[in-house]
Amino acid sequence: MRRSALGGPQPATSATLSNVPVSVRDPFRLRGPAPAAVPRHRNPGSGPGTSRRSADAPGQPRRPPRRPAARIQRERGPRATLSAMLQPPLAVRRRAPSACVGAFFALLLTALPLPGALAAQAAQAAQAAEATEATEDAGASPLERILALGRDDNRVQDHLRVLTQELGPRLTSSSNLERAERWCRDRFASWGLDARLEQYDEWAVGFDRGTSSGRMVAPEERELTFITRAWSRGTDGPVRGPAVLEPESLDEMDTWAAGVGGAWVVQRARARGEQLPRDLRRAIRAATDAAGVLGTIRSGSRDGRLVMSGRAPGSMDELPETVAITLHTDDCADLVARLGRGEPVELEFNIDNRFRRGPIPLHNVLADIRGTEFPDEFVLVQAHLDSWDGAEGACDNGTGVATTLEAARLLALAGVRPRRTIRFVLYSGEEQGLHGSRGYVREHADELEHTSVVLNHDNGTKYLAGIGATEAMRADFEWVFAPVRSLDAGRPFEIRAVEGLRPGPSDHAPFVRAGVPGFHWSQSNEGYRRVHHTQHDVFAAADSADQQHSALVAAIAAYRFASLDGLVDRTFMAVPEARKMGVYLAGTEIQRVLAGKAQDAGWQVGDVVLAIDGTAVETQAELVSALQAGGPRKVVSLRRGGATIESVLDYTDDPAEVEREARRKHFEERAQLGDGPETEDDEG
Ligand SMILES: [Zn+2]
Structure with a gap:
């Protein structure tokens, strides 16, 4: 069977792709004022009167009327405004300070990676610009414009198709990945974002996969x-x-x-x-x-x-x-x-795998929508651009890249002016050990204190269905995601209560370890095993409607997090150490007793746990959760031989319990001050 790893036509040559310079730190990048001396994490004691929505006022997250595409086309704005919407990206402007629209298109011909798609892109941009103007004319709030664009002019699958079928799989150190990085940077720049590649490391060997075929020739x-x-x-x-x-x-x-x-x-x-x-x-x-x-x-x-x-x-x-x-x-x-x-048996293989002599620079792609009020505070929307190269890298993680790109496009075309900087980051080296995100955390150490939240999309193609927030974060998250909850009754969104944030398996992990609130969206993993890292991970495996929804969720979340009065609250963000018994279990039966609480209490191999604090437990999961719940002195019913005995595991003096108690008190006091989650009515 002949298999093409590229799965489609090659993009333009690297010569035409290299027109926009690559730099570790772009020297032309405009720098804002120095960051505030003390990051403004939300004051834990602040009451419900705190306004968190000045950016949307007076527009509230009410559902805008659905706007048919045909009508958008007819609502053409004045020509001057259209030209303004088509202003060239910063990198191009630098080369042509007096660019008019005509000169801009001439430049685009040399600067954009896929000239064949140019006419379509220009038409798309014009159409999107018109859509924006139309909603602006109607006095819509930024949120309403995001919603209208996300529903009526969502391009997430266009990005994914180019990524998977034109650029192909994107193994770290491959030429494909380098092309994809430049393409993504240029897409961000074409919407007016400050976009660049940032090198964080280099490898000694590059690898490019060509086509391969194999057959049995005898018998x-x-x-x-x-x-x-x-x-x-x-x-x-x-x-x-x-x-x-x-x-x-x-x-x-x-x-x-x-x-x-x-x-x-x-x-x-x-x-x-x-x-x-x-x-x-x-x-x-x-x-x-x-x-x-x-x-x-x-x-x-x-x-x-x-x-x-x-x-x-x-x-x-x-x-x-x-x-x-x-x-x-x-x-x-x-x-x-x-x-x-x-x-x-005789076999014949023809496999075009090639090594490239390094150094191979490793990059992340960064693109900013600069904050108006707090430019040195950040909301990160991110995904990893690299993939394994056995198929097209569609659901791992073209889908996350496409929603990240589309979220940027929706926000840019909606003309939002966020209070703090929204930064879109596409990493490389994720599959080989989170190299890109670890590199980012290393290179941007001075910004982490001012990084409010990190939203990581890397869990397949199913719609973004929820997020886990701590008690301290809950009120802000309720406000941020209120518009998401009313988007689509068939795609509900849940804010799960979590005791603390865990690093997890993707590029949010280095941030969580560094104390930054980092989140991996909850998504159903239905069907994911079949495609994850396999030959089935192709464009057709991605769900178009789910993708469109997810891009809109990411855009809304980014904008709303950037609109909060303060940074996301990090109080008690780390997970307190779990209560341990010091035993090996098979179900609820003790298999081995090690040094620890159970040994101190005289537990024996063969004992079976029946109940904790009066709550019957039948499975290991129930046992563990009953042990973690409630106060630190646990009364355990055990069956030993034919008898039922009572035993006490006392955690009262453990350091983790001291922290748990401090948490409990803290949130109890906050609740008394009335800083609970806001209801829908509060939004009106
Ligand atoms: Zn992944």
Whole structure:
């Protein structure tokens, strides 16, 4: 089977893409006044009278009338205003200080990455400008303009289609990723944002994946479905050789190793989780390295997925010697069966994987809508632009990039003037260990104290369905998300109460660890396993309606967070340490007792926990949650042998309990001051 990793036409050459300069810190970037000496986190004691919505006043989050596209087209504003809307981005303006619209289009021809789409883009921009003017004419609030654009002129899937089908997968260190970074930067800039690439690191080796094909040539012709790992060696043209099953024991090792040179080594399919003994695995690896095998072939998942992975070599001296192939489970089972019954099998692979000598600069893409009142305070809307390269990187994480781009476009075209700076960030290196976001946190350490909130989209294509907020954040979050809740009855939004923020699995984690409120949107993971890091992660897997909704949610959230009077409240943001018993459990039965509370209380292996503080527990999850709830002195009912006994686990003097108690008191006092969540009526 021929597989194209690029999945579509190549974008323009890098020569035309490089017209806008890359800089670590853009020296032309306008700098605002120095930040306020003390960040204005919301005063925990502030009462409900605090106004948090001056940016929207007097417009309230009421649903604007739906505006058919045809009507928008007819409502053409004055020409001068249209030209103003089409002002060139900052980077282009610098080159042509006297740019008129005509000169601007001439410049665009050299500066935009996809000249073929130019006419369509210009038409889109004009249409969006008209839509904006139309709503402005009607005296709409910024929020109403965002809503109108998000509903009637939402381009999120256009961005995703270019990202996935024209630019292709975006492995960190690949030329594809570099093209995508420049394309995203130029998109942001085309909407008037201050956009740039920011280098945070460099790698010694780059990797570009071309097309690949593979087939069985004997005893019969048959196409094979497979992927190669990222940073796997290629074949340098078609390479043919016999297939050989790996040995089953160390006894066979010497004979096997003598005949394996120039062969494709096939792993035996094993039951899930079952591995060869470690010494045998090591011996096989040593023999394959020494014998000069063509490559190794292992089976994909039994459900048909080909799951991507791979590790970037640290230098050009450490490039892998062999090709690493993951073969579709059906093809692999057939191969193993043939070899098992002694059939000679010949395979041919043609894999165009290429290494590039570094240094390969690693970038994040940054784009700002500058704050009017607090330019040095930030609301971050972010996603990772890099992907694995087994498909198109659509749901991981083209979807998050597309909503981030579209949120920027909606806010820019709605003409918002946020109080604090809204910064859109697209990271690289996420899949290999959050390199981009860790780099950002390192490079922007001086801004973290003034970074109000970080909104990270990296959880597939299902609509943004909620966010977890602490008690201290709740009132602000209720206000921020009030318009989101009335967007679409079929797509509800929940603000979950959480005890504290946890780092989690994506680019918000380095921020949370640095004490910045960082959030990963809640999304249903239905269907995500099938596409996540697999050959199925293509444009068609993304849900258009959900994507449009999510882009609008991100835009509204960014604007409203940037409109609050203060920064998001960080009081008691860290998760207090959980109460531990010091036992291993199987369900609610004690399997092992370690040093700790349970041992102090005389618990024994075989004891079964029946209830905590009178609440019956039947599962481990119920047990754990009952233990964490309520006061620090826990009365536990245990069944031991035939008897039921009572036992007390006392956490009163633990440092975590002191903090819990301080929290409880703090929020109790705040509640008495009337700083509870606002209701819908408060919004009117
Ligand atoms: Zn991801």
